[in-house]
Amino acid sequence: MTPALTDAERGFQRSRVTRLRRPPVWVATVVVVAVAAWVLFLADGAPAGAAVDDPGKFLVTVLDGVTFAGLLFVAASGFTLIFGLMRTVNMAHGSLFLLAAYVAIRVQEAMVGRSRNIDPADVGLLDWLVPLLAGAGVAAVLGLAIQQVFLQWNEGQEMRQTLLTLAITVVLADQMLREFGGLAQRVVWPGAVTHFFSIMGERYAVTRLVMLGIAVLVGVLLWLWLNRTSVGMVIRAGVDDRQMVRGLGINIRRVFALTFLVGSFLAGVGGVLGASFAGAAPGTDGSWLLNALVVVIIGGLGSLKGAAAGSLLYGTVVAFSPAYLPSQYSYYAIIMTFGLLALVLAVRPYGLFGRPA
């Protein structure tokens, strides 16, 4: 250990070291240009065909990517918020996501008055919004409880906190299987938004745009909260230098608790959106934890901007690779998604907007 070096100095030196070796930057540029050329002009053998030949399919794929990115952003924003301030990797994020979905499903079933084959026409706006708030609320309270009981007293021990939340995940997954069973369930979109419109001859669903709209709303509210309120400023200051915030006499514990509450609430909102979009079942928790991880690794842990950029990039790759890989390779689309990660990390080990911890 070298007490002579402060964290900041160390980070500075390290980033200088990284900057010195950056041949991957131009590699990444070449890859991006090549991919764009392929998608636009060359992709004849792909299921969707080259973009200049079939602009409708291209546009739909872009929309698919952007709208899915909205869902990804909601799911990842709480995760990155918590990490940014507290340096806690909340492995229970996926569990909170799934729990909120299950709670919302139960509430919606009770409100609509039936438990299976619910038709969107029978679902009013309130029958969706109330479950959303109920599910996210339960996730927020549980998240806060986890933070108060298991994380508050060992602040700063990142690995220990990570493993604690991991253990909680294992328990929660098992208990949710016991309570909610193993069958796939879903939250039903309200009838008011299950419409379609036509764009360049292709049909498109309003629900996907609703998803994107909610994501934008969440993003804007978060931005306002972090940039226009005093609490938000404390949080941002805490992201930069926790010691200093504490030194200023601010009760950072309360800020931590609040952040965890908001982060878990966002996980819950993501869960209800996700369950409306793709359903919920055992295993959904793991895959959404992974989605959130991928987004924040690409974007950089702890950065809201990074979460937005990471969601867009990840969503785009998810939408484009099955459509624009040559047909015989389309089975490898999902591997492509993670190839993106390797590419980003080769250029920027801490993600697009991240900084060394």
Added chain:
Amino acid sequence: MSRLRRRASLALSVTAGLALLAAGCGGGDDDSTGLPADQQNAAGEGDGSPSGTGDGIRLGILGQCEGPFGGFHEDVVAGTTLALARFAGATPNSTTSALEGFSGAEVAGTPIELVGIGCGDDTADRIVQEVRRLVEQLGANVIIGPLSGDEGIAIAEYAKANPELTVFAGISGSQEQTLQVQAPNYFRFYGDGAIWSAGLGDLLHNQEGWDTVAVIADDYSFGHTSAAGFIADFCAVGGEVTHRVFPPLGTTDYSSYIAQLPNPDEVDGYFWAVGGTGTQAALEAFVNGKGDLTGDQHAGNLFFNPDLAQALGTDIAGAYVGGFATLPGDVRTPEIEEYLAAADETWETIPGSLSGNEPAPPSVAAAFGFFYGYYTAGVALVESLEAVGGDISDLDAFHEAIAGLTLDLPYGDISLDENRSGIVDVGLSRLVLDESGEVVQETVAIVPGVDQTFGGTFSPDTPSPGRDFPACEERDLPWVGNAIPVVDGVPQS
């Protein structure tokens, strides 16, 4: 340097170890005496049963208590228990759960003792460990299970390596476990994933007039197998499969895969074999990208079963569904009534998966395939014991007796082919809305005598069903034209 040190420390370990030998032995003895005690504890749960293990049946059941089918743990154990309660005099230890075990089971003077219930998690690794625990620690000599496809292959391999064991498969749907593995002591008294799609192609091509179809299925063994059965059947009668799309498991956004399907005006219909959350998510992506669902343009494997896919919207009504071991609830023969009534008499309630693991009448679980597959295995165990007079000392004779059984079962007779896999009746159905607006199944036909080779499409020498196999070829299928129509739940034979 380091080599020297290592040698020194090894030499040290030997001397040190010798010095500690006495203490070590003490500890070891504790371990070894502790273990058999554990065994007796577990074995003694079925109280009152004779402790002589020489010629009794020591039964182990392999279920799944975790993973996607974790909710069916109670169902499958109850299935076997019901068979033993009906035909071997077993009494369940609890009136509200099958997991507590049973006592008093005996066939032709041979007691059947439940030594343990294995707890799988839908992976082959775990089920192998569970079966080893049942067999090597608890001394099971008969296994009933497992539940899912890849598990079946692993258990069949285990059976092959342990010829003294007798395995009745539970409800695992992979083809290979019997067709390729060929373990002489592994018996399956139900169909497989391909068989459950049989007859659907015939019906859709010859009755509904589909000439072309697009297939979309999960990209793993069971999706491949379901699709393979449908493709083999649909192509055999002259249909054409224009597209095969296999989204990977764990896909969240299906839109890019749906985009690879043809539009509704370019193809006569679609066959779906997408399970879990994907069943609904993929259909919704279809509605988003391709147009409204018109039920009669769609068909699916058992993933469309409304008991499994309770989240499906009502617009799927009209779709055809393949079979899954039992028949939908609209068919009520006296044998079925008797079977369901027996289930309700055996327990007060069973917290099965279809009731969300809440207590419900046992017949709810009993009418579904998971319960029933384990039930047929239990019946096969009882009848084979009767056939050999309760004497299992000659294993070859016991296995021969099993292979020769024809079971008279509520949902149709079942016998085995030369690979010890079931030749079964497959019930095809259609999704309709009942008066309360719920999607239910209405049986449309029963296809008798389906075996897993599909007239030679699948054999021990062909590859496993996959993304490209089988090819689309016309061929003679033994069951084409034999389907028995079902009208208002009454088979017209």
Added chain:
Amino acid sequence: MNLRERVTGETLALAGLVLLLVLLPSLATAFFVNFVMTQTLILGLAAATIVFLARYGGMTSLAQLLMFGIAGFMFGNAALDGGARGLNLGWHPWAAVVFAIVVTTLVAFVLGAIASRTTGIYFLMLTLVYGVIGYFVFAQIVEISGPGGITSIQRPDLLGPPVRLYYAGLLLSVLAYVGFRAIRRTAFGLALQGVRDDPVRMASLGFNVPLHRALAFTLAGFAAGLAGLLNVWWNGQIDPASISIGPTLILLIIAVIGGISSLEGAWLGAFVYVLVFTYLRDLPLVDRIGITEARFNTVIGVIVLAIMVLSPEGLTGIARRLPVRTTRKELGGTRA
């Protein structure tokens, strides 16, 4: 003087343990040896590579089960002949062993090199993503596995009887333990620990920091590959689910139970895990309080939770804190 006494005491205890394990097959039931202890040694060896990386390199890796799996898949591909899936190269088993280990080590080097600039939580997450990529590679590329995995894998004739597999596990475990301890004092090991404590200073002293991390990762991958070979011989099959996110986390949990910074803790953690997995549900009491076998994961989760609340150093950490026969002075010495 004091130093030598301490080393001898600790070595004596471990040597006694090894001797006990050598004699175990004649003391315990076949199931205990061939199932419980063999699995303990395999998982312990794999978890020890996590501990090695964490303790000497400061890197908590979730990719060790991937290395474990790659070795298994590669052996299956190379050794099988005429199976339903995989390459079916039909090589001699020992050639397949060499192939599997070489491939695993190479992959470990490449992945280690890519990850070598990240540390701490970032490294943890990046290696988790490695694990997921590995899962999809084997699930999607049917030429080398496909979703059904590779079945009917036979072990080499030399290891035919199950008890020999146990001894192989014991031998490799002892070698890995001694080897990892020995590396600590080599030039490479000292540099690696320097990199763990202060990468910037090591870099300015002229050490190639990323290379040291990558090489440590490679070495850990090699050892995990050995464990992976034992595992496919023990299990007879491997499929993508064997290396999915669930078992990946389980392996980390095993390392954590034992104590993530103590090498012997890896095997202790594996032993506890396998014991809980195998015997817990046999206790009559467990049924009565409502934790049936069906809630096994809850039990494991609560155990990990309790251990992490009590001590981040796991069971070995808890044991060290207890005032047992050894004196505190000696314990302090062990840490230094």
